[in-house]
Amino acid sequence: MLKPLVRAGLGAGLKSWPAVLLFEITYKIAGYFLFLNLWELLRSAMLRALGVSVIGQQNIGLVFRDPMCVLLLLCAFLLLAFYVYLEVTALVLYCEEGWQGRSISVWRLWRRAFSRSLALFHLRNLPVVLALVPVIGLSALPLANGFVGKVQIPEFIFDYIKGAPALFAVFLAVMAGLNVLLFFYLFAFPGVILEGGRYRGALRESGRLLKGRKIKTALALLVCMLAFLLVALLLSACMILLLWLWSKWGAAPDGGRGLFTFHYLKLSAMGGVLLGVLGPVSLFSAVLSLYHHYRGDVRPEPVPAKRSLKFGLPGVLSVAAALILLGIFSETELGGSPYAVPQAGTVVVSHRAGAAFAPENTLAALEWSIREGVGMAEIDVQQTRDGRLIVLHDTDFQRVAGLNQKVWETDYATVRTLDAGSHFSAEFAGERIPTLDEMLEAAKGKIELMIELKATGHETDLVPRTIERIQAAGMEEQCVIASMDPDLLRQSKELAPRINTVYITVMAFSERYDLPYVDGYSVETGFLTAELVATLQTDGKKVYAWTANSDASMLKIIRMGTDGLVTDNPPLAEFFLNVTDRNYFLDSLTDLLYPAADRK
Structure with missing residues (x-):
């Protein structure tokens, strides 16, 4: 059949x-x-x-x-x-x-x-x-x-x-x-x-x-x-x-x-x-x-065509x-042609300081990013019960340290006893959950930081305390304050106009994006469009895209000419930044069909 x-x-x-x-x-x-x-x-x-x-x-x-x-x-x-x-x-x-x-x-x-x-x-x-x-x-x-x-x-x-x-x-x-x-x-x-x-x-x-x-x-x-x-x-x-x-x-x-x-x-x-x-x-x-x-x-017999x-x-x-x-x-974007000509200056941002190569949001991850020459590292900041600023993504410690307890219910003394490295590999056993001060000290003069403030509803003076630590370290020009909560960004801009702010969002739908307290947008890759990138950059806003770990998403971000690419895998992102316009299959094919002797 x-x-x-x-x-x-x-x-x-x-x-x-x-x-x-x-x-x-x-x-x-x-x-x-x-x-x-x-x-x-x-x-x-x-x-x-x-x-x-x-x-x-x-x-x-x-x-x-x-x-x-x-x-x-x-x-x-x-x-x-x-x-x-x-x-x-x-x-x-x-x-x-x-x-x-x-x-x-x-x-x-x-x-x-x-x-x-x-x-x-x-x-x-x-x-x-x-x-x-x-x-x-x-x-x-x-x-x-x-x-x-x-x-x-x-x-x-x-x-x-x-x-x-x-x-x-x-x-x-x-x-x-x-x-x-x-x-x-x-x-x-x-x-x-x-x-x-x-x-x-x-x-x-x-x-x-x-x-x-x-x-x-x-x-x-x-x-x-x-x-x-x-x-x-x-x-x-x-x-x-x-x-x-x-x-x-x-x-x-x-x-x-x-x-x-x-x-x-x-x-x-x-x-x-x-x-x-x-x-x-x-x-x-x-x-x-x-x-x-x-x-x-x-099936009917085909009818002979009249010639x-x-x-x-x-x-x-x-x-x-x-x-x-x-x-x-076939030469258009709809037909599969690249969205736009890649622009120079796209910075690679290590997601959670370098989550693919070391325990996320730790000094080990940040040190890895510094050694690799990554342009910027993104870290997450929250407050403990006694007001200390620690670097952690989740609202509890279960996934990274095995403690099923909320951050805002935990004293810093307890946080210092937790092992945040063993879940990643035995090589990092004993790695601690760092404070913001420790991350600032490690990063100063070596790598820019995108500090994401996590709004849980339990924080007290999160923005003023974060700005105070940045200013104490003398790193206003080296740090960016980011958040999914626009109110935190508004507070930040009022308290420290020199520190740039980034609004992190899954989606952003507007007719105008010129919010005075937002210097940039970080948009989820799936919702990123060439139109959005062009509109934001025309309004003088920087555009970051998160979190790109696949080849396709990285190429999409690079071709759209964004200012930053947030990823768990910075080496792969750097590779694509350097070879966006190269076609390796075509290079191999032409090397085979046209040996060097033929091109002399």
């Missing part, structure tokens, strides 16, 4: 490839402008409704308590859901036309997808339609090529989940369950979209079709997708070979290396967009082929338009 299925699936997916390519590119462009303008309107309306200048995590609860804001968010989510299903519907319709052996134009695909998507939002379908939107975004299956298909769990949340084995096991179980659920819904989509059914009935039909065939079906889908990837790999190899032969045709001084590199970069960018489009197409082509096979449907200039010209124009638009689109 697999060989005919693969042939039928690939054939259906490639039947009118210019049409689906044009659809996907125009779909992305339309979505970008639609949601960009929608976001501007939504943000302005919510700020006016709440009467605030900035919406961040400290006041996000106001949004969900205001009826107008809730209504606006609901309308925005409905529009987002329609946008998601517009793409899914188009892919199902496109693959069905291919399975039937018919061609389809991009205009007809748009019209049919739009009308069928509206029909999905029947009252009986609505709960399932809305519930599936986040599932589609988080799925491991390539169901969508739009920005919803690239939804990711914020890195700081994912790092927290990974750090707790039991929680991580639950997370994996939930994700597996969501993908299994989506597997069943894959075979419900044709019944709902093509036949105008309801999800409840379509899901029952999906269960009937897959009865006794679940594993076989999953393997068949996997084989089809692997076949698609194999074809893509072979085509890439052919492209490389042809480019190499063409570059050798002339007598360039470098043996053709420069010509090869230029065209390889252009074609690989176009190929990346094409793969992103045809990946979901290959999946839905396989699903439609299996769907019809399980129903016992007979004449009249009938051939639209096809030629469609291919030309698709390739031209593909070339233009």
Whole structure:
């Protein structure tokens, strides 16, 4: 069964490839402008409704308590859901036309997808339609090529989940369950979209079709997708070979290396967009082929194409338009081109003083950062019951020292007896929880400090005492005071205008970010956008992004030209800062194809 299925699936997916390519590119462009303008309107309306200048995590609860804001968010989510299903519907319709052996134009695909998507939002379908939107975004299956298909769990949340084995096991179980659920819904989509059914009935039909065939079906889908990837790999190899032969045709001084590199970069960018489009197409082509096979449907015989200039010209124009638009689109941010040109001066900030290489928020971690030449270290400051300023992130000592007791309920004498190093490794056994004074002394003249003040509601004169210690150390120019509580930053700026302040926030939504008591913003990487960076820097504010530990998040931050990158892994961040524009695969490939002897 697999060989005919693969042939039928690939054939259906490639039947009118210019049409689906044009659809996907125009779909992305339309979505970008639609949601960009929608976001501007939504943000302005919510700020006016709440009467605030900035919406961040400290006041996000106001949004969900205001009826107008809730209504606006609901309308925005409905529009987002329609946008998601517009793409899914188009892919199902496109693959069905291919399975039937018919061609389809991009205009007809748009019209049919739009009308069928509206029909999905029947009252009986609505709960399932809305519930599936986040599932589609988080799925491991390539169901969508739009920005919803690239939804990711914020890195700081994912790092927290990974750090707790039991929680991580639950997370994996939930994700597996969501993908299994989506597997069943894959075979419900044709019944709902093509036949105008309801999800409840379509899901029952999906269960009937897959009865006794679940594993076989999953393997068949996997084989089809692997076949698609194999074809893509072979085509890439052919492209490389042809480019190499063409570059050798002339007598360039470098043996053709420069010509090869230029065209390889252009074609690989176009190929990346094409793969992103045809990946979901290959999946839905396989699903439609299996769907019809399980129903016992007979695929119509292909109708011979009429060969004449009249009938051939639209096809030629469609291919030309698709390739031209593909070339233009691949050079944009939407097509995967870097967000912005990397800017010099991005400082690496060691999260919790250097948490990946020594116990977090300890002198050992800070000393490691100093030895490595890191530009800045971020530390967390809290108050004990007797008012001492200690460096600790959590509100209790359980995770780092094994004492299940709140910081504000503990005297400093007890804190001094705790071992904050053994949980990291035996090498750091006996490492103590330091005071702010100890960290300032160790850092003076060696590394800048971003001092995050943790607002627990139990502190007493936290800001004045912190500023007093900074001033006593003579480090006003070497320290930055940061916090998630804007009131602490306001106090800091009033007491010590010379000390810069940074507002740490998961998100920051505003029309203006020029708060007089905030000198910079530190934004969670997942919510960082090129627009936000440009707006903040135009307002004279520094921009930091936290906490970036993956390759993708570091590259995103660097390419957006932020002022600082907060990470647990400074060496990796420094590496990417130095090689952002390098393509190691291309370097290795050209070294292989153009030996040094050819370039003399």
